[in-house]
Amino acid sequence: MTRYQGTSLSSKFSGARSRLYMQSLLAAGLMIPAFACSGPAADEEAVGSLGAELRGGHGHGHGHGHGHGHGHGHHDCDEPDSLPNNHLVRNAGGKAATYSTDGIVDLTSAFATPQGSNGRSCVTCHAPGDGWGLTAARAQRLFDDTDGLHPLFNIKDADQPGIADVSTVEARRASFSMLLQGKFVRTRAVPATAEFECIDADDPLGFGSCAKIHNFRKAMATANFRSVPVSWDGGNTQATLALGLARQARSNVTGAQQGDPATPETIDAIVAFEMNLSHAQLVVPGVGRLDAGGANGGPEAFSQQPLVQGRFDLYDAWIDHGNPKRRQIARGQELFNNGDLNGKRCSGCHNAANSGENVNGTLFDVGASRASLAKSDMAIYTFRNLTTGEVRASTDIGRALRSGLWSDMDRFKTPTLRGLAARPPYFHNGIAETLHDVVDHYEEELGFDFTEQQEDDLVAFLNAL
Numbered sequence: 001m002t003r004y005q006g007t008s009l010s011s012k013f014s015g016a017r018s019r020l021y022m023q024s025l026l027a028a029g030l031m032i033p034a035f036a037c038s039g040p041a042a043d044e045e046a047v048g049s050l051g052a053e054l055r056g057g058h059g060h061g062h063g064h065g066h067g068h069g070h071g072h073g074h075h076d077c078d079e080p081d082s083l084p085n086n087h088l089v090r091n092a093g094g095k096a097a098t099y100s101t102d103g104i105v106d107l108t109s110a111f112a113t114p115q116g117s118n119g120r121s122c123v124t125c126h127a128p129g130d131g132w133g134l135t136a137a138r139a140q141r142l143f144d145d146t147d148g149l150h151p152l153f154n155i156k157d158a159d160q161p162g163i164a165d166v167s168t169v170e171a172r173r174a175s176f177s178m179l180l181q182g183k184f185v186r187t188r189a190v191p192a193t194a195e196f197e198c199i200d201a202d203d204p205l206g207f208g209s210c211a212k213i214h215n216f217r218k219a220m221a222t223a224n225f226r227s228v229p230v231s232w233d234g235g236n237t238q239a240t241l242a243l244g245l246a247r248q249a250r251s252n253v254t255g256a257q258q259g260d261p262a263t264p265e266t267i268d269a270i271v272a273f274e275m276n277l278s279h280a281q282l283v284v285p286g287v288g289r290l291d292a293g294g295a296n297g298g299p300e301a302f303s304q305q306p307l308v309q310g311r312f313d314l315y316d317a318w319i320d321h322g323n324p325k326r327r328q329i330a331r332g333q334e335l336f337n338n339g340d341l342n343g344k345r346c347s348g349c350h351n352a353a354n355s356g357e358n359v360n361g362t363l364f365d366v367g368a369s370r371a372s373l374a375k376s377d378m379a380i381y382t383f384r385n386l387t388t389g390e391v392r393a394s395t396d397i398g399r400a401l402r403s404g405l406w407s408d409m410d411r412f413k414t415p416t417l418r419g420l421a422a423r424p425p426y427f428h429n430g431i432a433e434t435l436h437d438v439v440d441h442y443e444e445e446l447g448f449d450f451t452e453q454q455e456d457d458l459v460a461f462l463n464a465l
């Protein structure tokens, strides 16, 4: 295992970070001496939930009991500066891993460094241990570890952005109810040129309105990039993937990180870091390594996968394997490729070989925004087509809120399907808690039809991606 021997993460960053962090505590009148491991919250953020996984939960954080005068040049919270390629991280379905073509996953890179003034970096919301996204479980853990004072819990991302009550732990718990589910607020007006108008807004959180549409979306995985669209609604899409990622990074630094504009060198470093990352499941209990026995699962094989239209062929070698669990994954792969009882195919949209993105970058409506599926805390907006008078309700119209096109209603980016097991819940709004719920959703909302055995096979395949 190669490790960067340079400046340690703590000495390089935690001074500034802890200072900010302490300032925020002091500002809130909430300085708590126990938060003193050079700003444990900030350190934890630097490695994401991976830190906790690597440490095996050995009491990192506010259990250390240093006084808050603890110096910044040193700390004993053994944070990794990097991860070796293919390092295993546990999740509900087995173990996933990241492979970087840099040879190592460098957690001192610009991606993991706060670029702004509020202590957040890209890994705050794109954590290596959460499949480079943010799970609800991690958000809750960070809240519990810091009483909701971790930089993740910025008032910008409260249920009522900018105005929520964040004065006490209980107020914060209530005000960040969506973020505690791993969802971030996006606020936009209907474009002036839109083919439709908003005629009703019903927001249980009391904030969204027709003038200010308010959507909560999950962070996306910042790995396995191949297709051109960037962001759930394609809002950062440019002529090339690299340009889109650069645009996204620039706006994040000045937005979510509340920083000054980043230099082109910093943006280039962030984009290169992201583009070099592959993340996938690598081990499944009872199945073993997903790159063994002729199979090509896992992140390292994916790093070689170009963006081409084609079937998933990762598990072809397992179709007659002696291990029934390996055979099941191979059967699930064929169901995904070839279709259900009626010939409806998952691969019709998820058509990029061994990736599941859409090769043409097409955004689709899979019914995740249907008003009938709204949870009790989700807003429902109603729109009228200015030409036809047609009315439709939606929790999030996705692409249409950018383009103003009626035909874009409820359309979202076709995301990578690799590394799914590490980053529940699923869909842009997290309405599917498990991979089984995803398959149920396609059956109930899009007319797919699988036998129970086929459902289990398909889930076993999705879990092995």
Ligand code: HEC
Pocket: 111, 120, 121, 122, 123, 124, 125, 126, 157, 184, 186, 217, 218, 219, 220, 221, 222, 229, 230, 231, 232, 233, 245, 248, 249, 250, 252, 253, 256, 257, 270, 274, 413, 415
């Ligand atoms: C405060 C949380 C937060 C921070 C910090 C953050 N992101 Fe994100 N990121 C999100 C959310 C939420 C989404 C999905 C939002 C959407 O598309 O509407 C997202 C989406 C993305 C996407 C789109 C992925 C895709 O498949 O299209 C990229 C790329 C990305 N982020 C990169 C970054 C980078 C680079 C940084 C640091 C410069 C960063 N993010 C910092 C929350 C965050």
Ligand code: HEC
Pocket: 336, 345, 346, 347, 348, 349, 350, 363, 364, 365, 366, 368, 369, 412, 413, 414, 415, 416, 417, 420, 425, 426, 427, 428, 429, 438, 439, 442, 448, 458, 462
């Ligand atoms: C009509 C095109 C289309 C079809 C058919 C389709 N998908 Fe999807 N899939 C998408 C899009 C677009 C998204 C993102 C939708 C959203 O979040 O609103 C998605 C999301 C997903 C996700 C969640 C990914 C995440 O990161 O949250 C999974 C898993 C998935 N699809 C699996 C499947 C399976 C399995 C099938 C077949 C049963 C299937 N898809 C059929 C287009 C499609």
